[in-house]
Amino acid sequence: MSVDPNLPAGKPPPGVTPNFVNPPSRQTAIIILEAIFTPLMLLAVAARVWVRTCIVRLWGAEDTTCILAACGSIAHMIIYTQTFPLGLGHHMWDIRAVTLLKPSSNRTFSANGITFPWTLCFAKISILLLYKRLFPLRRELIAVSVGIVVDAVLYAACVGVAIGSLIKCSGLEQVSHPYCRFNSGPMVIIVSVINVVTDFYVLILPIPRLLHLQVSQRRKIALLLTFATGLGACAASLARLINFSINYHSTDVFWIQGSNAQLSVVEMNIAIIVACATCLPIFFTRVRSLGSSIYHSTVSLLRTTRQDSKTGPIVHGRQRSMSNNGPASQHRERVKDDRGPSKLGPVLVTGGNGFVAYHIIAKILAEEPDCSIHSLDVNIERNRHANENVHYHRADLALAADVERVMQIARPVTIFHTASPEFSDAPVSAYHRIIVDGTHHLLDAARKVQSVRAIVNTSTSGVINDNHTDLVDGTEDMPILRPPQQKRIYCLAKADAEEAIQAANRNGGRDDRGILTCALRPCLAFGEHDVGALGKMVAVARQGRSRFQMGNGQNPYDFVYIGNLADAHLLAAHALLDAWGKPRPTDPTTRVDGEVFNISNGEPWLFWDFQRAVAAQTGNPVRPEDIVVIPKWVGLTMGFVSEWVVWAISAGTRTPNMTREGIRFSTLIRTLNIDKAKRVLGYRPKVTVQEGIEHSVQWFMEQPQEGA
Numbered sequence: 001m002s003v004d005p006n007l008p009a010g011k012p013p014p015g016v017t018p019n020f021v022n023p024p025s026r027q028t029a030i031i032i033l034e035a036i037f038t039p040l041m042l043l044a045v046a047a048r049v050w051v052r053t054c055i056v057r058l059w060g061a062e063d064t065t066c067i068l069a070a071c072g073s074i075a076h077m078i079i080y081t082q083t084f085p086l087g088l089g090h091h092m093w094d095i096r097a098v099t100l101l102k103p104s105s106n107r108t109f110s111a112n113g114i115t116f117p118w119t120l121c122f123a124k125i126s127i128l129l130l131y132k133r134l135f136p137l138r139r140e141l142i143a144v145s146v147g148i149v150v151d152a153v154l155y156a157a158c159v160g161v162a163i164g165s166l167i168k169c170s171g172l173e174q175v176s177h178p179y180c181r182f183n184s185g186p187m188v189i190i191v192s193v194i195n196v197v198t199d200f201y202v203l204i205l206p207i208p209r210l211l212h213l214q215v216s217q218r219r220k221i222a223l224l225l226t227f228a229t230g231l232g233a234c235a236a237s238l239a240r241l242i243n244f245s246i247n248y249h250s251t252d253v254f255w256i257q258g259s260n261a262q263l264s265v266v267e268m269n270i271a272i273i274v275a276c277a278t279c280l281p282i283f284f285t286r287v288r289s290l291g292s293s294i295y296h297s298t299v300s301l302l303r304t305t306r307q308d309s310k311t312g313p314i315v316h317g318r319q320r321s322m323s324n325n326g327p328a329s330q331h332r333e334r335v336k337d338d339r340g341p342s343k344l345g346p347v348l349v350t351g352g353n354g355f356v357a358y359h360i361i362a363k364i365l366a367e368e369p370d371c372s373i374h375s376l377d378v379n380i381e382r383n384r385h386a387n388e389n390v391h392y393h394r395a396d397l398a399l400a401a402d403v404e405r406v407m408q409i410a411r412p413v414t415i416f417h418t419a420s421p422e423f424s425d426a427p428v429s430a431y432h433r434i435i436v437d438g439t440h441h442l443l444d445a446a447r448k449v450q451s452v453r454a455i456v457n458t459s460t461s462g463v464i465n466d467n468h469t470d471l472v473d474g475t476e477d478m479p480i481l482r483p484p485q486q487k488r489i490y491c492l493a494k495a496d497a498e499e500a501i502q503a504a505n506r507n508g509g510r511d512d513r514g515i516l517t518c519a520l521r522p523c524l525a526f527g528e529h530d531v532g533a534l535g536k537m538v539a540v541a542r543q544g545r546s547r548f549q550m551g552n553g554q555n556p557y558d559f560v561y562i563g564n565l566a567d568a569h570l571l572a573a574h575a576l577l578d579a580w581g582k583p584r585p586t587d588p589t590t591r592v593d594g595e596v597f598n599i600s601n602g603e604p605w606l607f608w609d610f611q612r613a614v615a616a617q618t619g620n621p622v623r624p625e626d627i628v629v630i631p632k633w634v635g636l637t638m639g640f641v642s643e644w645v646v647w648a649i650s651a652g653t654r655t656p657n658m659t660r661e662g663i664r665f666s667t668l669i670r671t672l673n674i675d676k677a678k679r680v681l682g683y684r685p686k687v688t689v690q691e692g693i694e695h696s697v698q699w700f701m702e703q704p705q706e707g708a
Helices: 027-055 061-086 103-134 138-168 178-184 186-204 217-228 230-246 253-275 279-311 355-367 400-410 428-449 489-503 533-542 562-579 607-617 632-650 660-667 675-681 689-702
Strands: 347-350 373-377 390-394 414-417 454-458 471-474 516-522 524-526 548-550 559-561 596-599 628-630 670-672
Touching (some): 027 279, 061 103, 061 253, 103 138, 103 186, 103 253, 186 230, 279 471, 355 562, 428 489, 524 689, 533 689, 559 562, 562 596, 562 675, 562 689, 632 660
Parallel strands (some): 347 373, 414 454, 471 670, 516 596
């Protein structure tokens, strides 16, 4: 049977002549939208993959579903290009009927019915899985789980119907079959309704929690705006539904499908971009940091080259300060040798018998064996160095007279301020008394003695985290949290102390020869002599209880080996001493004084993998099949009961081993960005986490009474 090649596929309206040569078309609009949204989608997905594999180093189901959605979007775009020669986006009367007689024609159009729901299904599931990680609370978990199940079931049904159409409705003679008529009519409306309902469900679900998400105000606004782009997907799906409803009985099918194809491109790609939303700030921060580093390195190299070409070789020598500014001058004069770092001594270390301070003193002795070091602590019987240059002073930071007495004896050039009560064991009153009041006493005494040039403050990354929400790739520009977001008294006290020390820098910024200060914000430190967090892990391992795991165990956590943290303290001190007496750099990317620096090992581990690595080093390895997973909500319930039972038994004088705060610690994501410390201080972790675990546990095994 032959068909007239000039026979149109549809009857034209009265007075309209079929145009097979250059007809009106919506194909150009489709191509433009694809050219805009597809590259944006691919960039977002590439950023997500890079962040998850190279920075966070954790791959989850939400990442896999995002990749599947991106594959669906690309397949959908390719199929569109195959439908253009068939007339998609043209009026039916501008299409030759002969082009639609091949079975492959209908199969090509039916294939779009598979890729479209496929893409939206996986994009929305990826977003919902992201919500599950961001908001791990019972109500949100239930809502997310319901959304995932409903999405999967509904879209699986849509894909199944489309596959049936691909098989059943391949020929033109089968178009009138009831199944084929249902698929091209009511089913289109059903899919559109599903899209609208699920789009708005996914969009509205996180808004209440996003408003309370723990990120900087700038990031919160950016995140809200990013998720608000989901309104574009909702608007597109709603427009598709309206368009289909209005033109339900129209015979100009390909023209209408051309309009809906434009909306489909927008809806699919926006959904995928939103699924990548939380990775984009991290990605752009890293790119900006890398670009800035390359720029400043290039400028520095060009300046050095230009200077060398003008001045010729420079003869290096040894310089000695000759100034004499009064009685304290003998303590303020120090030697800087071009062949080595600035001299630190004399040095005062507050909390000098503590875990962190012990290792700082060890590093100083290794670098400057003759350095005079003074330790101020309320308990000077622990963590002592058998070295005649280390002097231990029993004193209380909370007492101004004690601090002034030790300061006059030490007359330090450099102060390492590490003193702090254990945040899990100390009474509430100790936090403000020791951390806040003690810091002000230290600053007052340092100003009076007139010998101090540098103060390095050991702060905590907890000042930017509320211990309820994840902290992913935290940066120094994130705001310090205050009530009601911050409920931990320890972190509030640390924040007050940090701000006081930073405010004292250069005497309020007015004096280049005033005290220079900076703060380090370490993550969870571990190492030899750590009878706190690591000591408890070793005790748990020895008791054979390391097989128990709270939560799903998929939370990356940053740790820092204590030797690396001590290195960072010395790097910061040397940088401050080198900057003393000079104007503050105008380039903020090179400043040390008045700045804060995140410190970690730069290699996040899954929290419970760390615990099991400790257990393995104690000789109590845990096999994967022996791991007992306790849901987070069960752990929080156990912590609640434990807190009240111990409170009742001890009349409020004791803290239980299991607390809700501890459970949250072990189930949250806590990772830091240390690019600033690397760039400005030259910090590089020398000991890996695995090596640190081996060194630390070996120490515990040799000293069971002290370590356990």
